[in-house]
Amino acid sequence: MATPDILTRMPVDAAARVIANTALSVDYNLVALEAPELAALVRPGQFVMIKPHEGHHPLLRRPFSVFELLRSADGRAHGISILSKRVGTSTALVAGLREGDVVACLGPLGRPFEPVEAPVEAWMAAGGVGLAPFMTLAEALVADGNPPTLFYGARRAADLHCADRFERLGIRVVYATEDGSRGARGFVTAPMAEAFAALPGGRQVRVYACGPTPMMRAVNDLTVARGHRCDVSLEQVMGCGLGGCYSCVVKALDEGGHGHYVRSCLAGPIFDGRTIDWTALGH
DSSP: OOOHHHHHOOOEEEEEEEEEEEEOSSSEEEEEEEOHHHHTTOOTTOEEEEEOOSSSSSOSOEEEEOOEEEEOTTSOEEEEEEEEEOOSHHHHHHHTOOTTOEEEEEEEESOOOOOOOTTSEEEEEEEGGGGTTHHHHHHHHHHTTOOOEEEEEESSGGGOOSHHHHHTTTOEEEEEETTSSSSEESOTHHHHHHHHHTSOTTOOEEEEEESSHHHHHHHHHHHHHTTOEEEEEOOOOOSSSSSSSOTTEEEEEOTTSOEEEEEHHHHOSEEEGGGBOHHHHOO
């Protein structure tokens, strides 16, 4: 459970200066933002709400997971980066940002991940842009002496980005592509199933998953069926990130299996996958 001070801490509304905007492909960009006060508060898996444009179209900010914490030579966090995939108006504006531009950046927001401690193993399962919340988690796990394994899947090799950053941390990356152009052919659950089969008896694993809803559901089902826990980072549409607009509600299950609706920006975005009503979540 996230500690109370994290959940009650007031977010920072920063005027974040663009340090760099790196095009990773036609669709993907990695944007670095200078925001020291905000960066100092970030915990693994949290997100920010960004408005890349001063006008009224689009009117609302858009949520982005914090990908990296940018640090100075003395280790102080002075900024963040976001991994963005161009899918609409807001993300097209993000893709067009230039060095020196200033964007409205509100955060950090949401419940963070709970990094497990050894001897529990940590596995991360990412699909496409679902890689975004895992760099901060990976750094926390490595710092605690419990480096994770990353299972990283996409449609094709050209859609796999930034894995080298994880490898430089000493993290083992296992790839899967639907067309077989890198790693295992098929979904990321295929190499995960093999890893579960090879797991020594009694060894416990915590799986962290983010990506398309069907992928997260499949990873959660596989993990739970093997007797382990899967925490998922839901990628819901959010209008405010503060719980006011109710645009991000999801149906959660209590211990008795009864459903109730919660706002994922406040109760999440990190959830124990066993508490999600996946049939109500849709695709």
